Amino acid sequence: MDYRFEVAVIPVSDIDRAVHFYKALGWRFDAEFADDEGYRLVQFTPTGSPASIIFGSGVTNAAPGSTEGLHLIVDDVVAAREDLIGKGVKVSEIFHDKTGVFHHAGTEGRVDGPAPGRTSYGSFASFSDPDGNGWVLQEVTTRLPGRD
Structure with missing residues (x-):
């Protein structure tokens, strides 16, 4: 059984600011989903990486900026x-x-x-x-x- 690590969720306070930052890095913008209840998910993939990051509202309870390493x-x-x-x-x-x-x-x-x-x-x-x-x-x- 393979277990492929593909996504890390990072907590952000301002989704649009984070989108701008990761786009400026040249990372691939993979997806964005939102509903009318305030849930919003954005996914980016670093250039050359098989793993992606997800951030948004309603995707984690972690404090913004608390992910390290x-x-x-x-x-x-x-x-x-x-x-x-x-x-x-x-x-x-x-x-x-x-x-x-x-x-x-x-x-x-x-x-x-x-x-x-x-x-x-x-x-x-x-x-x-x-x-x-x-x-x-x-x-x-x-x-x-x-x-x-």
């Missing part, structure tokens, strides 16, 4: 960061974790610059949407065994 896997964290900056997004400097493994929560354990030798899975940059939902760019150049 949404990872966008990229081949080149430097180029991805420059691309986002070119689209008006405030992106952190590139960093790696002091452990050399996965990053700590928040900004704890961050070391400036890419991972030594730009090791796969080791370099990161972060940004947030207008509500503060946190995204992380992670550079993956060589996948671990069993990962496509």
Whole structure:
């Protein structure tokens, strides 16, 4: 039995502002549904991703901006960061974790610059949407065994 992760729900306070932000990133606008009772759902898919995000009214009880650690896997964290900056997004400097493994929560354990030798899975940059939902760019150049 396959279990494919395909959608993450993120909480936003202003749906139209979020639509504008994600459209400006160049993400694919997949769908929008609404009813006359105030329910509204919007779906976007990041470029090249099999997984999508959903936000809207009546789709989650989570506080706007409370989602953290949404990872966008990229081949080149430097180029991805420059691309986002070119689209008006405030992106952190590139960093790696002091452990050399996965990053700590928040900004704890961050070391400036890419991972030594730009090791796969080791370099990161972060940004947030207008509500503060946190995204992380992670550079993956060589996948671990069993990962496509």
